[in-house]
Amino acid sequence: MNGRSGLSSARITLFVIFILIISIVGVYAFVRSSNARISRQFQHYESLFSQREYGLLAEELPGFIEKHPKFEGIPKAYFYLAVSLQERGDYRRALDAWQNALRLNRGRDILHRIYYGMGICHEKLNQIDRAVESFSNCFKVLPDGPFSPKALYNLGLLYGKKGNLSKAVESFKMLLEKFPNDPQARDAADTLGDLNLKYILKMTSIQYEVRRGDSLKLIARKFNSTPEMIMKASRLKSHLLRVGQTLNVPRPKFTLEVDLSDRLLLLKYKGFVVKTYPIGIGAPETPTPTGDFRIRNKIVNPTWFSPDGPIPPGDPNNLLGTRWLGISSQKISLSKGYGIHGTTEPETIGRALSDGCIRMLNEDVEEIFDLVTVGTPVIIRDKVERRIWFTPTQGRRDKDVSSIRTGQG
Structure with a gap:
């Protein structure tokens, strides 16, 4: 009896082990098949992104991310979602996606792009200080990166809006000296030039009180200026002057x-x-x-x-x-x-x-x-x-x- 009972127990044990092996193999095959299906689905999204099908991506990616939060491609999925939402003008949701992409990604190249995207969204939402921070980070993380010229140009414009002339000029100057052949450089040169002129006309001005017999031509000749510079610095709308009027007279050489x-x-x-x-x-x-x-x-x-x-x-x-x-x-x-x-x-x-x-x-x-x-x-x-x-x-x-x-x- 004991011999038969032992044999029966051994067979049961072997059967259980067999079932476990079959189950493990089945689970492994299922997981592998599921991962393959998820990967194929994500490859489809990658293809849509390369084709700039931002509308479809904006609709489908949120559900994919929610359903597969542990999928290895989720950091990139947030990136695709952020770009898609931003391209569609949904800046608030895009900003949320950028922040998740920032949390999950580590490479300098991708962080460079993420910070630039965040800067655009903050600017569109009129969050000027945060936009300045994001564009600054974009440049700092990869100074020679492809988005650095645009980041510097946007920084210059934003500092100008904030009334920080020196920072605005510094940003445009950095762009022109570091990326002189970039398409953004021409716009930067024009904007920087206008800022410089405004500053120099103010900086070199003296105040002059108009006397009887004065004209803009006479005053300009006296101080080696031009009538047009005096009009601009004094915000005059005509050449007519009145005695006692105070003028700003720029004298740049x-x-x-x-x-x-x-x-x-x-x-x-x-x-x-x-x-x-x-x-x-x-x-x-x-x-x-x-x-x-x-x-x-x-x-x-x-x-x-x-x-x-x-x-x-x-x-x-x-x-x-x-x-x-x-x-x-x-x-x-x-x-x-x-x-x-x-x-x-x-x-x-x-x-x-x-x-x-x-x-x-x-x-x-x-x-x-x-x-x-x-x-x-x-x-x-x-x-x-x-x-x-x-x-x-x-x-x-x-x-x-x-x-x-x-x-x-």
Whole structure:
């Protein structure tokens, strides 16, 4: 009896072990099959993301994430969801997805992208301080990353909104010096230039009390300024003045530097670049001369004395546009006819097609015209090697607008 009972127990044990093995194999096969199914589903989402099917992803990914929270692809799923929601303009939900992606991801490349996305959402939700923090982190985590130029540009705009001029200028300057060939650099240069000009006109201004017989031209001539700068700094809407009126009179000493190879005109202050402008230059057979020049005359709406005779201002055939700044040097007289002017052919800017003059867009030459006086240096070089942008700290030793009053005697 004992022998048979032992044999029976052994068989039962073997049977139980067999069943357990079958069960384990079955569970393993089921789990493996389930994981394979989940992976295939996630591969489908990856394909949708590459095809930019953001609508489908925004609808389906939340359910997938909730159903499979432990799936290894969940960090990437949150990333796909954040991008999809952001592209659809659902910035609040996108921000939640970005925050989950930030919590689950670790690589610098992905964090760089996540912080940029968070910055966009915060900005759209008018959360300016948080947007600044996110864009700053985007740049810090990967300074040479693909989203760094955009992050720096957005930082500059946001600091400008906050009224922090020095930080705004610093951000734009960093973008231009670190990513000079990035498409965002042109916009940054324009914005930085406008900020620099606003600051310099204020920084170099004195206060002047209008006296009997004064005019903007007389005041400008007295202080080596221009009527247009005085109007801008004093927020005047007309040339009419009244006795006793207080004006802000900017007195910056600008220099113009022309880079023929990059086809740029640089407005400089104390050796630093304030703003840049695209230009057209002389054709190979009539090249723009190099050297040290000075502005000798300024003409509004100039007549063009063409080979076929004079062409009046406003005529579409007048290639000089709306402004003329005649230049000369010790070797090249004013009669040679070289100058900086506007154009009726804006498509020629950036090209070498002129008879030796420097062409600018009309709106650009009008701005330059308002900022420079007769006698302003104009330096023309084949290549300007050293190009350092102005920042507000470089002008702090100048007297502030409110510190000087003149015109009393």
